[in-house]
Amino acid sequence: RMVGMHWSNPPHIIPMIEVIGGEKTAPETVQTIRELIRSLGLLPVVVKKDVPGFVENRVLYALLREVVDLVERG
Numbered sequence: 001r002m003v004g005m006h007w008s009n010p011p012h013i014i015p016m017i018e019v020i021g022g023e024k025t026a027p028e029t030v031q032t033i034r035e036l037i038r039s040l041g042l043l044p045v046v047v048k049k050d051v052p053g054f055v056e057n058r059v060l061y062a063l064l065r066e067v068v069d070l071v072e073r074g
């Protein structure tokens with residue numbers, strides 16, 4: 001019955017917002033939030049399945065782990 005919004009940082013450079021609906025969230029509620037995000041000039045990305053850590057963060061931290069490994073190896 002709720003919708004989560006996970007903003008990218010910094011939002012003026014990364015215009016994406018993850019939209020996460022709950023198991024009992026009505027599709028109309030998700031659509032309303034998508035329209036709100038679009039009205040702000042940003043891009044809504046609807047996550048199909050709620051996962052710990054948000055999709056964007058999980059991808060970002062995987063990339064950061066690889067970068068740290070490369071730096072440590074010289």
